[in-house]
Amino acid sequence: MPSSSTATGSSPRKTETTIRRLAEKVFWIAAALVLGYYTELPNALLEYGYGWPIYVSMLCLTGIGGIFAYLTFYLPYFTLDRTRINLSNWEREAPRSIQTATVLGLTLTVCVNVWLWPAFGILTPVILFVEFLGFICLLAMF
Template sequence: MADAYIGPETRSRARKRILAEHFLKVYGKDLKDFDKEGEEQLRKVEESQKWTPYTLSNAMWMVASIAVFYYTDFAIAVRVDPRINRLWFNVGVVLVAVNIAIGFYFVVICSWIRKIHTDDWEKHMPAAIPIATVAFIGGAVCLNVGLWPVWSILTPFILFTLFMGVVVLISLLPNF
């Protein structure tokens, strides 16, 4: 029975062979330079579509974030509004700060200073990414609960818009 087992590699090769045979039946066997032409076209498409952070969607997130920050008086409300549940808010701020500290460690110290590739981050410090994920989710929940008395149902939308503005702002930083 053990000899009858077909591993995933064998199945994958068989699928590729069947697809290739079907392709040759449909398009014929006179495709000597097909791969070279396809590679050239793919390279041209990839060169024309270089990634840039300066897009319309990023600009819209920045504008929306600035508008939300300004029109909700976010900075003033966070500092002095008595309706804020300070316990939940402060716990949320600490959890988000933990998340930011882990991100700073990976991006600035590991990537820029120590030149550790992003694929090796998890090998370098395996517990950091799960901790950052839990801290972010917990921080988001705590901030929503803490700020709910001020903006009620709009609180998640306000926080998400501000979060996206910060993410876009970070994406605009130079890549060293």
């Protein structure tokens, strides 16, 4: 008689891996929320939100969002001939998009660190790393 795990089509190893990944995502999201609450991150963002770092950060974030929207929505659905393009050849359609997004992301990271350094000092990169991982894990859950 087959075991219940093979009857449903999933192996115990696959179930363990799925549960472990979900637990890691929940851990990083909870860590980001707790750290943001106890460090009063929203207040620090508002209190120190002036000067060139905030403007460059918003410009980089807009650029990254534009590249994401272009690759995700425009290329597959709004081409000139109204046919869906082959996404395996997206490098031909947008050859420098990943490099540009990487440079914008690094610039964004440096600017946000400069922006929040007066609030958290040497702990700023650690705090922002945990917040970034929490955000990425939140996006990965959907």
